[in-house]
Amino acid sequence: MxxxxxxxxxxxxxxxxxxxxxxxxxxxxxxxxxxxxxxxxxxxxxxxxxxxxxxxxxxxxxxxxxxxxxxxxxxxxxxxxxxxxxxxxxxxxxxxxxxxxxxxxxxxxxxxxxxxxxxxxxxxxxxxxxxxxxxxxxxxxxxxxxxxxxxxxKILPTSAKVLLDFxxxxxxxxxxLDDFLDLLARMIVVFGLAFELPLLLILLNFTGILSGRRMLGWWRAMIMGITVFGAVATPSTDPIGMFALAGPVTVLYFGAVGVALVNDRRRARRRAADPDFGLSDDEASSLDLMPEAIEETERVGAGELTAGDDPARRNGYDDVT
Structure with missing residues (x-):
């Protein structure tokens, strides 16, 4: 043992x-x-x-x-x-x-x-x-x-109704039934992973990799990319499924941008109050190199020496030793 x-x-x-x-x-x-x-x-x-x-x-x-x-x-x-x-x-x-x-x-x-x-x-x-x-x-x-x-x-019945109208x-x-279950499983995986996109963006922002201002500057490209992803990744290949995926993900994206902007302001305030805020474990903290004034030393008067003390000796040793 x-x-x-x-x-x-x-x-x-x-x-x-x-x-x-x-x-x-x-x-x-x-x-x-x-x-x-x-x-x-x-x-x-x-x-x-x-x-x-x-x-x-x-x-x-x-x-x-x-x-x-x-x-x-x-x-x-x-x-x-x-x-x-x-x-x-x-x-x-x-x-x-x-x-x-x-x-x-x-x-x-x-x-x-x-x-x-x-x-x-x-x-x-x-x-x-x-x-x-x-x-x-x-x-x-x-x-x-x-x-x-x-x-x-929830949107699969609407997609099925639109597709069957053709x-x-x-x-x-x-x-x-097996084809329907395969379609439903693919839609669940695609929608579930797509809803994780805002969480990934917030994670990158909280770790300091991506700023909220940069995320906001990408909004045109992000909307286009989300729409194209909805058209390609949606297994049902109907416009309702595409827009049903692109719409909520776009709303979540702008929600993630708002959270990132608020976090950037909070981080800026804390960094202004503490320069060492947000440092990783392997980064050195900042040093204060501003010299400080040295206070005057206290001198011992001759009257404070005892009778057995020799002014030339300190702690039993003279100045030479």
Whole structure:
């Protein structure tokens, strides 16, 4: 017990470690993340049908065919109101859909775990002032990702209605369930990651890499880039999905610019009061080189010497020694 305690290496306060220790740390973080995803995936398998019903309900409420309608009756349905059925093709499709839905659920619900593990792996290489904000941004990144995923879930019925309106008259709309789930999963990932853009900009501003004034100067290029990203990255390829993604992200971008400008003013005030504010761990603080006046020394009068003291000797030694 004592021997193992002696052999235990102390952690470097600056986070330095050999390459083998870095790889071992990465392996442990990945194993914890995968374990959390697997546990939630297994639990989601027991509620697979409820999850699928929850995912299909908005689209069925928007473009679903009337109850009791059959494929033979779809041709006689009002052509102005296109409707659709979800279908499952193949013997193994229900099983693969179950695995796909359960894994996607585990990946989304385990977001706090794997985001924290990513932060814990990167934290030793950050400065102290960067670590101070890191955990806060990890906690804020989870609701932003979930908010983007929920937004994609809510606009999908509108996108489905617009796309199905292009169906020629007399044609039947049969939507493969696995294709629909793939589309929904891609939209959730794209919207969730896009909603993280303002958080990344604020993180760069809080660490001193990017100023709020520079972010504001990029607003034209940012709006164009966000719109192009919405057109390219949106899996549904319809204009509603593109603008539904570009609109909220643009609003979040200007919100991030406002937060960055406020933070820059706060930092300027604190730097004016304290020149050493915001220094990293490896930066030296400023030195005050202004000379100060030396006070006059107190002279000992002759009357303060005792009878046994010799003025030529101090502490038992003369001036020469």
């Amino acid at each position: 004592l021997k193992s305690a002696r052999n235990k290496k102390e952690k470097d306060p600056e986070g330095r470690m050999p390459l083998a220790d870095h790889l071992r740390e990465l392996r442990n973080r990945l194993m914890k993340s995968v374990l959390a995803i697997c546990v939630i995936t297994i639990v989601a398998m027991f509620f697979y049908k409820d999850i699928v019903d929850f995912l299909m309900k908005p689209v069925l409420d928007s473009v679903g065919c009337p109850d009791g309608a059959r494929l033979s009756q779809l041709a006689n349905h009002d052509a102005k109101k296109q409707c659709a059925y979800f279908t499952v093709n193949g013997l193994l499709s229900p099983f693969t859909i179950m695995l796909k839905v359960s894994f996607t659920t585990g990946l989304v619900l385990a977001t706090p775990v794997w985001l924290y593990q990513l932060w814990a792996f990167l934290a030793p290489g950050l400065h102290r002032n960067e670590k101070k904000y890191g955990l806060f941004f990890v906690g804020l990144g989870v609701p932003l990702f979930v908010g983007g995923a929920f937004f994609a879930y 169906t020629p008259g007399g044609a039947n709309n049969l939507l493969p």
